[in-house]
Amino acid sequence: MDILFYLATASLILFMLLATYDGFYLHIWKYRLFDREESLFEHKTHTVRAILFPLIVWLLFINETSFSFFLTGIALVVIDIIVLGIDAYHEKESRSFMGGLPKWEYIVHLFANAFHFSAIILVLALRLDISEGAMLFVDSIAVSQANTLFQFVSVNVIPGATILALLHFILMLKKPKNIWLNYRSKVTCC
Template sequence: MEFAFITTALLLIAFGVLGIFDGVYLHLIKYRLYNHPESRMEHLTHTIRMIFFPPILYFLYMGNDNNSFIVGLVLVLADIIVLGLDAYLEGDSRKFMGGLPRWEYIIHLFVNGFHFAAVAVFLVIKVDLSGGHFDIRNNLSDLPGYSVMLFVAKNFIPGSIVFAALHVLGLFKSGAAWLNAINDRLLSRKTISEQVK
């Protein structure tokens, strides 16, 4: 059981690191998908998925009752549906940049693979099918390794809320203008530091 909790924690960390690179750096800073009319729907799907993630962490991984678990599962299923829509839209959405780069497509595979692998491993812990019946384990806190996974889940919530809020800003003209101003400032500082070197 301890190995499964630590595996879940590591998969969440891998998802988080790649997700920040993909969802924040590539989508919001480098490509600024929120600025391109053809990418607006893709940006919306990313925003919805970003909004889903903190409650998935809270209800699925941190919840201690059956209702929390069911809410978490419903959010995961909704996330899968939105992911399917996102994948369907990406071909048309990235025409402004000549299509989705192959390396970014590979990152998307790994990001989503880590995310759903973490969910799958946790379901193995949470659902007990022994004895021929379906039972949800709710008292996980006494099991070895749970505290590691709980620590990771709790600490991901604040950052994931901030990243979701940044995506929401990109849905509105004033928010997109603010993101552009921040990005321009970041990029100009990078250019200055490169010149100094």
């Protein structure tokens, strides 16, 4: 079982690194998707997914005892998958200003989503027990060094993920967007 915790931890860390690079540096800092008419819908789908992520982590990864929280987390994962599909469907139009999505960024998206959903699948493997044709919710997972590491990483991704979600949201509002653009214009690198 420890190997599942280590794999989930690695997947979560790799997802957060790629999501921060893609969601903050590329989408917000470099390409300013929130400030382009053709990319506004993409920014909105990213905002929804950014809001869902810390909730999914809290409900599925951290809260181990509540079956209702677990089901709510599963429902949010299903919504996340639907929003991902909608986002991917509209990606071509959203990036028309730059001649389409660059291949290397497409690869970043593939790996980020692979790590995102790998972490979720591994957590489901830890939280569900299938035996004798029945699926049971595991409400108590044995404490181990691997589980402790996973819980530590999960708890510590919540603040950064929440900040990124809030940033996505406030950049849809006119005044905060103008403040951001004003300060951003003063930075000449990157």
